[in-house]
Amino acid sequence: MFDEMRGADGTRPPYREIERWLDALGPEALALKRDEAETLFRRIGITFAVYGEGGDPERLIPFDLIPRVFSATEWRTLSRGIVQRAKALNAFLHDVYHRGEILKAGIVPEDLVYRNSAFLPEMMGVDPPGRVYSHIVGIDIVRTGPHDFMVLEDNCRTPSGVSYMLENREIMMRMFPDLFARERVEPVDGYASMLRATLEEVAPRACRQDPVCVVLTPGPLNSAYYEHSFLADQMGVELVEARDLFVDRGLVWMKTTEGPKRVDVIYRRIDDDFIDPLVFRPESVLGVAGLMNAYRAGGVTIVGAPGAGVADDKAVYCYVPDMIRFYLGETPILKNVPTWKCGDPGDRAHVLDNLGEVVVKEVHGSGGYGMLIGPRSTEAEREIFRRKIEADPGAFIAQPTLALSTVPTMTADGAAAPRHVDFRPFALVGREIRLTPGGLTRVALREGSLVVNSSQGGGVKDTWVLADR
Amino acid sequence: MLLAVRHRTTYRYDPAVAGVAMRLKLFPSRFDGQKPRRWRVSLNGAAVKPDFTNGWGDEVATLFLRGGVPEAEVIAEGEVETHDLAGVLRGFREALKPGVCLRETPRTRADAAIAELAREADASGGSVLSRAHALQDLVSSRIAYVPGATDHGTTAAQALAAGKGVCQDHAHVIIAGARSLGWPARYVAGYYLAHIEGGDVATHAWAEVWVPDLGWVGFDASNDICPTADYIRVCSGLDAADAAPLRGHAEGVAAETLDVEVGVAPVAQTQQ
Known part of the structure; x- marks a missing residue:
């Protein structure tokens, strides 16, 4: 088991300042600081609804005070790997919605793409500005050793969580200014302006003036509404709902008190199915009728492109290293987790024989729901999954249970103890690819737990990338 | 014509x-x-x-x-x-790959009865073209043309179970059956010149099945024929809702x- 602070030969260099800080404060002071942090978060109002668990839908996502730290060298490797992956995923999306070369070459099975409900025939032949489909790529990365980073999954639609990255840093800086004075931590607060620059860069051909960008939200009842309003606010753009927009003469307009105002770029935080009732779900009230037509005609850019989800499917995931070789002619910098596809008879037999050791995931599932963690499962749970897999093998994949790295995390009494973490950086893809030095670290707060999802008892941490000395 | x-x-x-x-x-x-x-x-x-x-x-x-x-x-x-091309969609330009038309939709899900019907057609042997004809014949014989027996939301499985329906249901069952055999299939909306006085309504629908070496071929179980010069093809989709003109x-x-x-x-x- 790899602990990111306590290495084989003592404290690892990136954590030396953290260690000094923890020792100087002591458990009691830390526990007090934690209460203070929680009060601050409540005041800001940052919450995350949890589906399917009952309880308080406005539950605060637990924030752990002890930062997770990457050295400048570690970050250089990570960032190269993230950028490489974001490029390949976008090249794949352009390809499958045009000639489908990677399918013809037999590298990715046609079925995985064309029979995937995230593949939208409506996007065939559409050319989004800059050939960008996934403008915000959230790549979930786990670590298993000093030099071993692996990608757990890609999020090509509209990954959430970036508001936590920004708020966690803000709270930390407010509470521990002296800590930031002693350690050179790369800033993350450029994210909003980078996101805005990215949106402006993908403005449609029809846009002749400074692009007008908006954030389109399903509304206050959505679990990520806080993030939608936060990002709109940080970028200095309007937060709109579908009823604020309409399509006319092939362009999209926003209703304002001074009359209709043209909209060039829509950063939508609503799902594909709902964006246009004329094309997708007819009963949708979250979408804008005619939006797809305006998009096709080049009157507006939808960020991310409809149909981008076909690249982040857990079965397609297996082929991302092949995409990197095929489109970029490069060696993948970040490894994939070895994955067994239950649709394949040989793989399936292996998975069914080893249900107690592997992690089983639904191909289309997300958020840690519908998952089996073999070593922590009961006989009854394994039996349920055995039947599910046998009934619909193509809907499941399995991976070895990874020994995720641990980082010091505060326990109830204020002491620091190792807890498992993962990491989600956010790559922004416009004319160039931008990456904020940092991301969202999720931590499994229960001792020994490997599930970091906020819906399953996970918390978040500030993530530091140290500046070069 | x-x-x-x-x-x-x-x-x-x-x-x-x-x-x-x-x-x-x-x-x-x-x-x-x-x-x-x-x-x-x-x-x-x-x-x-x-x-x-x-x-x-x-x-x-x-x-x-x-x-x-x-x-x-x-x-x-x-x-x-x-012109009568025996249902073959020759010289048509489209970007979509036939593989997309293997995708199931709620209206075109093959239940056990449809899968069985498809196996029966498949067992008749010969080329995909002749087996697709067999599927059309079977659908035609198992589902009587009865206007009003079904509505726009009726699924392929429901129509086959009821044994009656309209052109939409015939097309849906052919599509579901063809896909269950791994043949890409899609729904076509169009017009049709009815020859019988007071007969068929003039908007019509049928199925297209992807046949190797021929491409898309139309199959109309309502009339139990492939489209002729009496048919006008307008648009297509994964099912009736997707193809809606x-x-x-x-x-x-x-x-x-x-x-x-x-x-x-x-x-x-x-x-x-």
């Missing part, structure tokens, strides 16, 4: 709605077996031009009516020259009534 078509669809809203958005796929396909000679689509009298050709090769128009809309009347009319979205709450009138007639051509 030269066929004259007039297709009027009127949506009435009571009370008038604030706005109506419409997506029309009402432009007959161009391929070796079919050429629109003169074709005009209008919405409340104003001419409508297609904005783009979608991945399925169909021309699409999107339109808006605003400010107290009591009625939206869409008229598609013109003349289409047709007209789709409207009204802003506001109102009672909506729909009135459709279609006529297809041969145009007398003078011998040169």
Whole structure:
């Protein structure tokens, strides 16, 4: 088991300042600081609804005070790997919605793409500005050793969580200014302006003036509404709902008190199915009728492109290293987790024989729901999954249970103890690819737990990338 | 053959709605077996031009009516020259790959009965083309043509279980059965020249199955034949809802009534 602070030969260099800080404060002071942090978060109002668990839908996502730290060298490797992956995923999306070369070459099975409900025939032949489909790529990365980073999954639609990255840093800086004075931590607060620059860069051909960008939200009842309003606010753009927009003469307009105002770029935080009732779900009230037509005609850019989800499917995931070789002619910098596809008879037999050791995931599932963690499962749970897999093998994949790295995390009494973490950086893809030095670290707060999802008892941490000395 | 078509669809809203958005796929396909000679689509009298050709090769128009809309009347009319190609869609341009048409939709899910029907067709042997014909024959014999027996939401499985339905149901069952055998299949909406007095309505639908070396071939279980010069192909999709030539979205709450009138007639051509 790899602990990111306590290495084989003592404290690892990136954590030396953290260690000094923890020792100087002591458990009691830390526990007090934690209460203070929680009060601050409540005041800001940052919450995350949890589906399917009952309880308080406005539950605060637990924030752990002890930062997770990457050295400048570690970050250089990570960032190269993230950028490489974001490029390949976008090249794949352009390809499958045009000639489908990677399918013809037999590298990715046609079925995985064309029979995937995230593949939208409506996007065939559409050319989004800059050939960008996934403008915000959230790549979930786990670590298993000093030099071993692996990608757990890609999020090509509209990954959430970036508001936590920004708020966690803000709270930390407010509470521990002296800590930031002693350690050179790369800033993350450029994210909003980078996101805005990215949106402006993908403005449609029809846009002749400074692009007008908006954030389109399903509304206050959505679990990520806080993030939608936060990002709109940080970028200095309007937060709109579908009823604020309409399509006319092939362009999209926003209703304002001074009359209709043209909209060039829509950063939508609503799902594909709902964006246009004329094309997708007819009963949708979250979408804008005619939006797809305006998009096709080049009157507006939808960020991310409809149909981008076909690249982040857990079965397609297996082929991302092949995409990197095929489109970029490069060696993948970040490894994939070895994955067994239950649709394949040989793989399936292996998975069914080893249900107690592997992690089983639904191909289309997300958020840690519908998952089996073999070593922590009961006989009854394994039996349920055995039947599910046998009934619909193509809907499941399995991976070895990874020994995720641990980082010091505060326990109830204020002491620091190792807890498992993962990491989600956010790559922004416009004319160039931008990456904020940092991301969202999720931590499994229960001792020994490997599930970091906020819906399953996970918390978040500030993530530091140290500046070069 | 030269066929004259007039297709009027009127949506009435009571009370008038604030706005109506419409997506029309009402432009007959161009391929070796079919050429629109003169074709005009209008919405409340104003001419409508297609904005783009979608991945399925169909021309699409999107339109808006605003400010107290009591009625939206869409008229598609013109003349289409047709030739009998035994149902083969030759010379048609589209971006979509046949593999997409293996995808199941809620209306075209093959239950055990449909899968069994498909296996029966498959067991008849011969080429995919002849087995697809067998599937069409089977569907035709198992589902009687009974107007009003089903509605637009009826699934393929329900239609087969009921043993009656209309062209939409015939097409859905062929599609579900073909896909269960791994043959790409899709839904085609169009017009049809009925020969029997007072017979079939003139809007029609059938299935297309992807046949190796031939490409897309039409199969119409309602008439138990492949499309002839009596058929006008308009657009296609994964199922009836996906292929719908007209789709409207009204802003506001109102009672909506729909009135459709279609006529297809041969145009007398003078011998040169």
